[in-house]
Amino acid sequence: MARPPQLDPHASLAAALGATVRSLRELRDWTREELADRLYVSTTRIIQIELATDPPNEALAQDLDRTLEADGEVETAWLRMNRHNHPAWALPYLDLERRATRVRKYAAQLVPGILQTPDYAYTLLRYADPAATEETLRRRVDARMSRRGVLEGSSPPHLWVILDETLLMRPFGDDPAIMRDQLGHLLVMSGRPHVELQVLPLESGSHGLMDGSCSLLTFPEEPPAAFLGGPGTGTLLHDAPAVAHYDVCYDHLLVKSLPAEESRDLIHTTLRERYNCPPSSNEG
Template sequence: MELDSEADAIPASPAEMLAHRAARARAKVGLSLRALAEKVGYPHTYLSRVERGEQLPSVALAEALDDFYGTDGLITELLTVAVAAEGPVYGRKVLEEEKRAARIQTFNSSVVPGLLQVEPYTSALFVESMPGKDAEKVALQVASRMHRRAVLESPAPPLYWAIMDEAALRRPVGNSAIMAEQVRHILDVVQHNSTVRVQVLPFSRGVHPLLGGSLSLLTLRNGLTFAYVESFATGTSVDTPADVLELTTLLDIARSKALDSKESVVLLRRYLEEYENDIDS
């Protein structure tokens, strides 16, 4: 009944509409948050944040709510729209094409590549790197990043080839527990997902042409390739053949300096051990 006073209110954004629909669906079936939590297997505090619009649900939770309420995919669709609406304009092309790519090659010089990030790492990264942003904005950005990870688990995932500078492992984001979880996740993905390859470019290999930024090359299923270059709060999509060729060459040079897959796993395990030791000390 507490929702009746808001019946005539029009949600101002897809995220608000999702929260509104989720709350009304629960009211319709007459369940408390705790009772719903028992039904769908998620913490009632998480469900409460979703209904208040403080956090977007994960894809798995959205699907679970649609299934439980019988809403025919509505909440999942609203999640997709909300995530797309919150992404920066300059990055929307890559977000759309990422879902249809046959191959994604990416290089990151200072952080773990986005599709390999775990939620605590992403949250700590955005909190520390988005000064002045309110908690809701940060939560939406985190949800967007987590939503993107689904591309690696799709029925026909792209070949994902990630190269990261050792700085992404050495510079802690959050605390040692978060870094341990993050490195552990990368190792798990590499070992259990045959479409994912990760290489680390160590400090010992010296400078390379992609210092200070990130580059993604997306090859679509029709063979066309475009590049996406990102630095700080800006990004640029590049599809001119000559420019794509130049950026591909830079990525190839960086890859030639990186450790191979097996050597990279050894280095990742070394960092995992260091972070786990920090937790225990």
């Protein structure tokens, strides 16, 4: 029988991760089928990981690490792979986001990355860097989608998001399906017990966060932090008075925002009136 193909672990960070998984599996004399059974995934999924055609998300990387008793080797390879595909200015925030117990966000213009669909993220990244190759865009989209793993673990943070209504109304991309699917995904996520979603209506008027997006992070054993985002950049704040200022600004937005059910109703209405899309049974 022909030996299964192998990748050069130096070819890419995904290939390095795949080679690590394969090496650890073979060290235990397990077949791909045996590893798949232990992880409750398909054998095809293990092949995809080992051949770097579809790397794991964070949750699966952690499961691989535990199952293979890798002592952090697989998870470290996953983190290295995903850090490479995020802009350098975002990395300090992303490291904090993974450790936070509560994440509160105000989104002024764009759906937060942690809640984006692949098509929405692809369109946004393509507009931001028109010269990027398809391969580069795919890796960046995969890296952004990996942030969903923060919400998929056994102890996800409580995510509270306030969306400006202008975000719902603005056409996005060349295909209406992009925004239609994105709004549907927001409804699905808002049905999860650890995700809160509210809409700040246009008639709410001016407020303290009109110049950009803001994220507030709470941790179990360290001071809170704030992250202010703008086009292609961001500022991470640890200074206690500054963080407290944005905390108050966020509380003011909560008062002005629609309650959760009214916010969901507004998204449903937007889907129906702008995208001729009736509510789906899987929207929670």
